[in-house]
Amino acid sequence: MTTSILSAQSVVKHFGSGNALVRAVDGVSLTVERGDLVLIKGPSGSGKTTLLSMLGGLLKPTSGTIRLLDREMTSANESTRAAMRAREIGFVFQAYNLLAALSVEDNIVFPARFTGQSLSDAHARADRLIKRLDLAHRRDARPDKLSGGEKQRVAVARALINDPPLILADEPTGNLDSQRGLEVAMLLQEIAREDQRAVVIVTHDERIEDIADRILWLEDGRLRDRKAEPHEWARDPVCGMRIDRWVAASTAQYKDEKFVFCTERCRNKFLATPEAYTPAP
Amino acid sequence: MFFWITKSLLNEKWSVLTAACGIALALLLALYLDAVFRGEAGQIVTFIERTPADVWVLQDGVSDLHMARSRLSENAIYAVRKVEGVAGVTRFLYRDSLVGAQGREKLAYVVGIPSDPKARTAWEQATGWKAPKHGRVILPARLAEAEGLKTGDKVRVGNAKFILSDVSKGTYSMANPLVFLDEADARHLFDMDDGANVLLVFALPGTSPSDLAVRINTEVDKVSALTSQILRRNDFNLAMQMGGALIGVLEILGLIVAGLIVVFTAFAFSSSHQREFAMAKALGAPARQITGAALTQTATISLLGVTIASIATAPLQMALHHWVPGVAVSFSPTTILVLGLATLLLAILAAIFPLRYVLRVDPMLVFQG
Numbered sequence: 198m199t200t201s202i203l204s205a206q207s208v209v210k211h212f213g214s215g216n217a218l219v220r221a222v223d224g225v226s227l228t229v230e231r232g233d234l235v236l237i238k239g240p241s242g243s244g245k246t247t248l249l250s251m252l253g254g255l256l257k258p259t260s261g262t263i264r265l266l267d268r269e270m271t272s273a274n275e276s277t278r279a280a281m282r283a284r285e286i287g288f289v290f291q292a293y294n295l296l297a298a299l300s301v302e303d304n305i306v307f308p309a310r311f312t313g314q315s316l317s318d319a320h321a322r323a324d325r326l327i328k329r330l331d332l333a334h335r336r337d338a339r340p341d342k343l344s345g346g347e348k349q350r351v352a353v354a355r356a357l358i359n360d361p362p363l364i365l366a367d368e369p370t371g372n373l374d375s376q377r378g379l380e381v382a383m384l385l386q387e388i389a390r391e392d393q394r395a396v397v398i399v400t401h402d403e404r405i406e407d408i409a410d411r412i413l414w415l416e417d418g419r420l421r422d423r424k425a426e427p428h429e430w431a432r433d434p435v436c437g438m439r440i441d442r443w444v445a446a447s448t449a450q451y452k453d454e455k456f457v458f459c460t461e462r463c464r465n466k467f468l469a470t471p472e473a474y475t476p477a478p
Numbered sequence: 479m480f481f482w483i484t485k486s487l488l489n490e491k492w493s494v495l496t497a498a499c500g501i502a503l504a505l506l507l508a509l510y511l512d513a514v515f516r517g518e519a520g521q522i523v524t525f526i527e528r529t530p531a532d533v534w535v536l537q538d539g540v541s542d543l544h545m546a547r548s549r550l551s552e553n554a555i556y557a558v559r560k561v562e563g564v565a566g567v568t569r570f571l572y573r574d575s576l577v578g579a580q581g582r583e584k585l586a587y588v589v590g591i592p593s594d595p596k597a598r599t600a601w602e603q604a605t606g607w608k609a610p611k612h613g614r615v616i617l618p619a620r621l622a623e624a625e626g627l628k629t630g631d632k633v634r635v636g637n638a639k640f641i642l643s644d645v646s647k648g649t650y651s652m653a654n655p656l657v658f659l660d661e662a663d664a665r666h667l668f669d670m671d672d673g674a675n676v677l678l679v680f681a682l683p684g685t686s687p688s689d690l691a692v693r694i695n696t697e698v699d700k701v702s703a704l705t706s707q708i709l710r711r712n713d714f715n716l717a718m719q720m721g722g723a724l725i726g727v728l729e730i731l732g733l734i735v736a737g738l739i740v741v742f743t744a745f746a747f748s749s750s751h752q753r754e755f756a757m758a759k760a761l762g763a764p765a766r767q768i769t770g771a772a773l774t775q776t777a778t779i780s781l782l783g784v785t786i787a788s789i790a791t792a793p794l795q796m797a798l799h800h801w802v803p804g805v806a807v808s809f810s811p812t813t814i815l816v817l818g819l820a821t822l823l824l825a826i827l828a829a830i831f832p833l834r835y836v837l838r839v840d841p842m843l844v845f846q847g
Contacts, residue, residue, distance in 0.1 A: 246845045249845075250842060250845070253760075255760055255841050255842060256842065275765075276764060276765065279759070279762045279763065279764055279765075280762060280764070281762070282760070282761065282762035283761060283762025283763075284762070286762075288760060288761060288844070290757075290844050290845065291845075292844075292846065294753065294754075294757040294760075294844050296482055296486075296754055296757070297486075297489065297754070298482065298485040298486040298488070298489040299482060299485055303481070303482075303485070307482065307758075307761070308761045308762065310479065310481070310763075310767070311761065311762045311763050311764060311767065312762075355761075367844075367845055
């Protein structure tokens with residue numbers, strides 16, 4: 198029996214045309230299985246959110262195919278994709294996106310209204326999720342009365358209300374302090390491990406790397422499986438800081454050698470007098 | 479989505495209420511002019527409603543009391559008396575004239591009440607109004623008040639002067655105030671030795687007024703016989719027609735203003751909830767639910783506006799009677815219903831614009847941090 202929940206094959210997304218053509222995602226393929234927790238990382242503007250939007254059926258790829266539970270999503274029309282999003286995918290966003298007028302419980306139940314299922318069943322499930330996510334004391338509170346961590350737990354409960362096999366999270370810890378961020382990360386790990394759901398997280402947060410089964414690095418629209426490859430450590434020649442070549446934001450080429458830097462400041466210093474930082478031959 | 483939109487509207491009850499009040503105000507402005515003309519028309523037909531008669535006979539070609547100023551001859555009156563089914567005929571003089579204090583006269587309709595004691599008493603009992611004696615005049619209370627006249631004052635009616643003996647109520651309208659004179663005085667004033675302007679015809683028991691009217695029209699030359707019901711309707715419609723175009727324009731303007739308020743409120747609501755609509759789309763809300771939510775918001779605001787306008791008409795009518803006693807105002811439930819339904823229909827049509835906006839909201843907005 199296949200355990201694959203989500204698979205993407207040669208997915209491409211281009212914006213614009215001619216000289217203004219942007220290859221946001223360029224031939225990405227990936228498979229996410231039941232119980233997998235996959236992180237997608239990469240520099241800003243690398244196409245992470247575009248990729249997540251396509252995996253969630255919010256954006257159609259320029260080419261390539263995305264299958265969710267063996268159902269082709271890319272060729273489906275908007276109403277079919279909307280139905281798939283409602284039933285098969287739970288979303289968690291950085292900005293929580295809770296409905297201001299609704300209580301915690303009603304926010305959690307909200308997506309159940311799109312699936313035609315019984316609302317009393319949905320409320321029963323919401324009740325279990327509220328207890329599981331330690332929100333019982335906030336059941337009737339409006340979002341503006343909740344802390345950031347509570348808001349994100351409500352968003353996670355909302356993502357789970359229709360019992361979807363796939364959870365897509367965009368920077369779920371981005372607006373949280375380290376303690377709350379870690380709690381949410383552990384929660385997503387629990388959802389993957391114990392509930393056997395596939396969880397894909399787009400993040401910049403280094404702290405949650407340890408919980409991931411795979412870390413995919415997206416740069417210039419292309420994916421690389423970083424965890425499958427060893428870290429490639431290098432030293433910033435200016436300040437001496439140890440830097441992973443995968444995540445280095447600043448690089449410079451000097452005499453056929455590629456140098457990495459912790460910041461642009463170090464890079465600029467280096468470029469001003471490179472001989473001062475390179476060993477004499 | 480319906481649940482969410484209702485909760486959101488409740489959450490913003492003050493802005494929703496403000497928009498609904500704007501719609502109500504636009505509707506009330508449209509309803510007000512209709513109510514003024516309707517109130518005037520109601521006052522104009524009071525004389526017909528209260529005066530006892532089965533059939534009214536006017537001059538040939540005249541179908542409303544407003545135009546009943548020319549003379550019915552004695553021959554015509556005799557011929558009407560002879561028509562089968564006629565139990566009795568009472569003559570009335572009914573002409574327009576300038577009336578009021580010296581130098582402040584106003585156009586009014588002068589009614590010559592029959593001098594015959596039997597007919598005069600019957601009319602007084604049926605109408606509840608008094609008939610003046612010789613040399614006296616009875617003015618509408620509002621006209622007397624407006625002219626600053628008190629009982630015992632001299633009043634000009636045409637070229638003659640009379641003593642104000644009493645005032646009447648329910649006889650004032652801006653277009654048609656009714657002034658009562660004794661028949662003999664009215665004949666002298668209008669130089670009419672015989673004949674009449676209007677005949678009140680009473681049918682024998684078992685004779686229907688409409689059959690009698692048809693018979694009079696067939697058998698008597700140069701007269702126009704109408705039942706009380708038809709005459710009342712004709713006069714009422716004539717009064718309403720005077721303001722018809724104006725009422726229509728104001729109703730259309732009211733509807734346009736109400737529609738614009740609906741559109742702008744719906745736009746404001748939709749744009750302030752743009753991110754929530756985007757989130758609903760991202761989570762898989764079907765297009766029909768999003769459409770339903772957009773329609774619900776406009777329908778709710780409009781319905782609230784129509785309800786406020788409907789409820790406000792009763793206290794407004796009372797307040798206007800108090801503040802502007804010279805103007806009869808009568809809000810019509812039918813007009814309120816028609817205008818209310820038109821507003822709701824317009825709101826549904828107007829919802830297309832915010833609906834297009836909502837349906838085009840990009841679900842990718844959910845990724846903005």
